[in-house]
Amino acid sequence: MTDADSPQASTTRMKFAWLGGSPAGLGLVAALIESQRGELSAAAECDTVASELLRIAPRTRLEQSWSGLLARSDFTWAVISGGSDAVLEGGRQLARNGVRLLVDVESAEASHLFTELTLLEAEGPGILTPAFRLRQLPAVARLGAMLVAGELGTLKQVQFERTGADAGRVLEVAQLDRDFVCDIDLLRGLFGRFEQITAFRHTDSAGRVTLATTTLGGAGQPPIVWSVAPGERADWRLTVQGERATAIIEYDQEACRLLVDGVATLTQSREEADRDSRWHVVTDLVGGPSRSLPSRALEAPLMPGNVRPARAVWDDLLRVVELQAAAGQSLRRRRTVDVLFEAPSERGLFKSQMTAVGCSLLLFTPVAMVFYLVLAAAVPMPTGMKVILVALVFAPVGLFLATQALLFITRPAAGEPK
Numbered sequence: 001m002t003d004a005d006s007p008q009a010s011t012t013r014m015k016f017a018w019l020g021g022s023p024a025g026l027g028l029v030a031a032l033i034e035s036q037r038g039e040l041s042a043a044a045e046c047d048t049v050a051s052e053l054l055r056i057a058p059r060t061r062l063e064q065s066w067s068g069l070l071a072r073s074d075f076t077w078a079v080i081s082g083g084s085d086a087v088l089e090g091g092r093q094l095a096r097n098g099v100r101l102l103v104d105v106e107s108a109e110a111s112h113l114f115t116e117l118t119l120l121e122a123e124g125p126g127i128l129t130p131a132f133r134l135r136q137l138p139a140v141a142r143l144g145a146m147l148v149a150g151e152l153g154t155l156k157q158v159q160f161e162r163t164g165a166d167a168g169r170v171l172e173v174a175q176l177d178r179d180f181v182c183d184i185d186l187l188r189g190l191f192g193r194f195e196q197i198t199a200f201r202h203t204d205s206a207g208r209v210t211l212a213t214t215t216l217g218g219a220g221q222p223p224i225v226w227s228v229a230p231g232e233r234a235d236w237r238l239t240v241q242g243e244r245a246t247a248i249i250e251y252d253q254e255a256c257r258l259l260v261d262g263v264a265t266l267t268q269s270r271e272e273a274d275r276d277s278r279w280h281v282v283t284d285l286v287g288g289p290s291r292s293l294p295s296r297a298l299e300a301p302l303m304p305g306n307v308r309p310a311r312a313v314w315d316d317l318l319r320v321v322e323l324q325a326a327a328g329q330s331l332r333r334r335r336t337v338d339v340l341f342e343a344p345s346e347r348g349l350f351k352s353q354m355t356a357v358g359c360s361l362l363l364f365t366p367v368a369m370v371f372y373l374v375l376a377a378a379v380p381m382p383t384g385m386k387v388i389l390v391a392l393v394f395a396p397v398g399l400f401l402a403t404q405a406l407l408f409i410t411r412p413a414a415g416e417p418k
Helices: 007-011 023-034 050-056 085-096 110-123 138-149 173-191 270-286 295-299 314-333 346-378 383-409
Strands: 014-019 038-044 077-080 100-104 128-131 155-165 196-203 209-217 224-231 235-242 246-251 255-260 263-269
Touching (some): 023 038, 023 270, 038 050, 100 270, 138 263, 173 224, 263 270
Parallel strands (some): 014 038, 014 077, 100 128, 155 224
Antiparallel strands (some): 155 235
């Protein structure tokens, strides 16, 4: 009997469910199964990936829709891979039933995931966990340790160059946005908070994007440039130029390497690096790596001087989405935009909506008053009609003031005084 088949091993396995039709999250499922710490119990809304799920976990029960998962109580986690309305509604209902969600941010538009799910996290911190894989690459962890130790000296320049595979020499906007989310999370993990952003997108005569560049800045940070250009193969390169040394991470079709002044200090095949990053994502959820993992997957994270990245939390996705929104403003305004962060909550949303309504009433009420006075002077009207018109003019203001009293029933963000 192997360690995986022993009674002790089976009791430590975390049962989880799958929800979604995107294949992007299948690697997370495979990592949980291979680590012998997870067991796929059920799946729903997965018509396009059902056969692959059954290949990875043959004993998985397929449900007709997300509602079928609500009737089950044999799992505590669910992997969300997709951004359809049915998938997100199922995720909301599972979270309200106490199920924690591992959300694959590469399978859907991050801002859509954020909008649909973020209030769940505000109500119960820790319910949602975004799956950011790039921050968990061993080469990224090693570079982070070098930055913390000051091995590169004072930083002069940082450049993240990504190549998007496209035979037509143009960039798909949806894929560009997904790459932005994952890449900026990596840069935030290494260099901290960004306070300013400047974005440009170069287009051809047909309006298609041929080059995208974004410059990020913050207090005490060097110029950090993120750029994407079309190419034959999808890969990326991060160059960190310091006063003492220059470190480069190359991630291509064959390998993931960390070079310091041109000398490779860490080299892994792409498959091995991806497997390590997925294992680190899922083992953070179940309390650490299993002893059954291949030794090669454990060597890189345990190298001397290496620092494991912090586990991703929903606030990380919030910050990246806000940076993405600021980049959109920079594109529209054609200038540098300051980045402001605010924790999402029902109370904050209520205040924002009421502010917008109040501004509209400040414009509507004087205009309505002028219109009433002109009408009353030009057309003889009975007293009752005048009273009704005056009431209609000021009724919206009265209703608005009365609605302000509903603020006490809205929920604040986690940690915000009630």
